[in-house]
Amino acid sequence: MNADVHALTGAYVLDAVSDAERAEFERHLRECEACAQEVRELRETATRLGRAAAVVPPPELRAAVLERVGQVRQDPPQAAVVPLRRRNTAWATRVTGAAAAVLLVVASVLGVLLVQARGSVDDAEARAAAIATILSADDARISNQGDEEGGQMTVLSSRSVDRALLLADNLPAPPAGHDYQAWTIDDQAAHPAGLLPEGGDAVLEVDDLGGARMVGITIEPDGGSAEPSTAPIMEFDLA
Amino acid sequence: MGDRVRRPRDAGREAQEPEPDGAELLQRVARGDEAAFVELYDLLIGPLFGVIRRVVRDPAQSEEVAQEVMVELWRSAARYSPERGSAMTWAMTVAHRRAVDRVRSAQAAADREENVGRRQLSRPFDEVSEQVATRLEQEQVRRCLGTLTELQRESVVLAYYGGRSYREVGELLDTPLGTIKTRLRDGLIRLRDCLGVAS
Numbered sequence: 001m002n003a004d005v006h007a008l009t010g011a012y013v014l015d016a017v018s019d020a021e022r023a024e025f026e027r028h029l030r031e032c033e034a035c036a037q038e039v040r041e042l043r044e045t046a047t048r049l050g051r052a053a054a055v056v057p058p059p060e061l062r063a064a065v066l067e068r069v070g071q072v073r074q075d076p077p078q079a080a081v082v083p084l085r086r087r088n089t090a091w092a093t094r095v096t097g098a099a100a101a102v103l104l105v106v107a108s109v110l111g112v113l114l115v116q117a118r119g120s121v122d123d124a125e126a127r128a129a130a131i132a133t134i135l136s137a138d139d140a141r142i143s144n145q146g147d148e149e150g151g152q153m154t155v156l157s158s159r160s161v162d163r164a165l166l167l168a169d170n171l172p173a174p175p176a177g178h179d180y181q182a183w184t185i186d187d188q189a190a191h192p193a194g195l196l197p198e199g200g201d202a203v204l205e206v207d208d209l210g211g212a213r214m215v216g217i218t219i220e221p222d223g224g225s226a227e228p229s230t231a232p233i234m235e236f237d238l239a
Numbered sequence: 240m241g242d243r244v245r246r247p248r249d250a251g252r253e254a255q256e257p258e259p260d261g262a263e264l265l266q267r268v269a270r271g272d273e274a275a276f277v278e279l280y281d282l283l284i285g286p287l288f289g290v291i292r293r294v295v296r297d298p299a300q301s302e303e304v305a306q307e308v309m310v311e312l313w314r315s316a317a318r319y320s321p322e323r324g325s326a327m328t329w330a331m332t333v334a335h336r337r338a339v340d341r342v343r344s345a346q347a348a349a350d351r352e353e354n355v356g357r358r359q360l361s362r363p364f365d366e367v368s369e370q371v372a373t374r375l376e377q378e379q380v381r382r383c384l385g386t387l388t389e390l391q392r393e394s395v396v397l398a399y400y401g402g403r404s405y406r407e408v409g410e411l412l413d414t415p416l417g418t419i420k421t422r423l424r425d426g427l428i429r430l431r432d433c434l435g436v437a438s
């Protein structure tokens with residue numbers, strides 16, 4: 001990231017950046033409290049520009065909005081933390097015989113790998129090997145969930161390999177001071193399975209699935225918790 | 240401009256009449272309270288529609304975007320948290336973003352005339368639509384915009400009211416992109432200080 005990244009607060013607040021720049025700057029905002037504070041202030045400032053432009057809206061707009069609102073279901077309260085919901089097309093499948101699904105996931109995995117490769121080529125290669133190992137297992141399984149804004153999480157798993165890979169794609173940032181934490185969940189308890197690395201695109205390897213029925217994701221205070229303190233925002237059956 | 244017709248409920252605002260608390264309304268809306276949503280609509284729609292109209296320009300499309308924005312506020316009210324800013328700011332952020340998305344998407348941007356941006360500079364407030372912003376709010380903003388350098392002011396106005404990317408602003412003003420970025424930031428900071436926005 002270049003040296004004048006902090007100078008982007010103004011353009012960011014005014015929505016004068018490209019989608020790619022926005023995503024990158026939002027990543028920066030999670031790590032730079034000075035910019036985050038400045039963004040809050042400049043947003044309030046921009047709001048004053050907006051208020052000064054207020055006009056009387058067309059009267060029919062009110063009825064139209066109220067009618068539509070009567071038909072739109074609200075996000076559940078847990079979305080107060082993060083806007084992730086199962087979407088209608090959530091799918092889970094065994095790999096064998098589901099070529100289309102495999103292609104989708106491989107494409108998404110490659111995307112994640114490319115992002116990751118910026119950090120280290122060795123890491124990317126190791127990860128590709130891990131993915132190949134899981135996918136070549138007879139009991140390989142893929143599940144995917146996403147939200148309407150395009151954020152999604154894909155889980156590749158295999159019991160015989162005893163390993164799962166969690167691949168986040170464009171996931172919204174957790175609330176300030178929080179992390180996404182993964183859990184392996186069996187009939188007795190949820191066991192900590194690691195924190196999702198920061199950034200909307202991230203990969204987490206989970207070894208030792210044990211007798212877990214599913215993998216869950218919760219939002220926990222920075223650094224994670226010994227046991228889940230909130231309900232999972234996502235659950236993936238390992239079946 | 241200040242003595243345009245205003246709706247009766249807005250007329251008294253300059254006398255420090257307290258507005259309904261947007262944050263509280265949003266929290267009620269998050270619990271599915273439709274009456275609270277009606278109040279929220281009345282509180283927000285004037286400024287939101289004003290901004291959308293400025294950026295989108297086309298009246299029919301502005302109405303569509305305004306509808307989308309209000310429905311999104313209803314749907315995602317539970318995501319609002321007061322410590323991140325006022326309800327108005329949260330809503331305005333959604334509205335400006337949606338309006339900008341609309342004009343940037345495909346055709347719309349290409350169809351706009353080259354010189355529209357320049358013309359906007361001479362009239363930062365819409366003189367066609369009926370104003371509901373209070374005279375005090377407008378005067379403050381106008382005065383504070385006046386404390387900016389010309390390049391700062393033009394950049395901020397083109398980006399905010401014109402929905403232009405900083406690249407487009409750079410082209411319109413024939414100025415290097417790095418300079419535009421810093422002018423946008425410096426301009427907003429100067430506005431923040433002039434308007435007395437609390438940190």
Ligand SMILES: [Zn+2]
Binds near residue numbers: 005006028032036
């Ligand atoms: Zn910074």
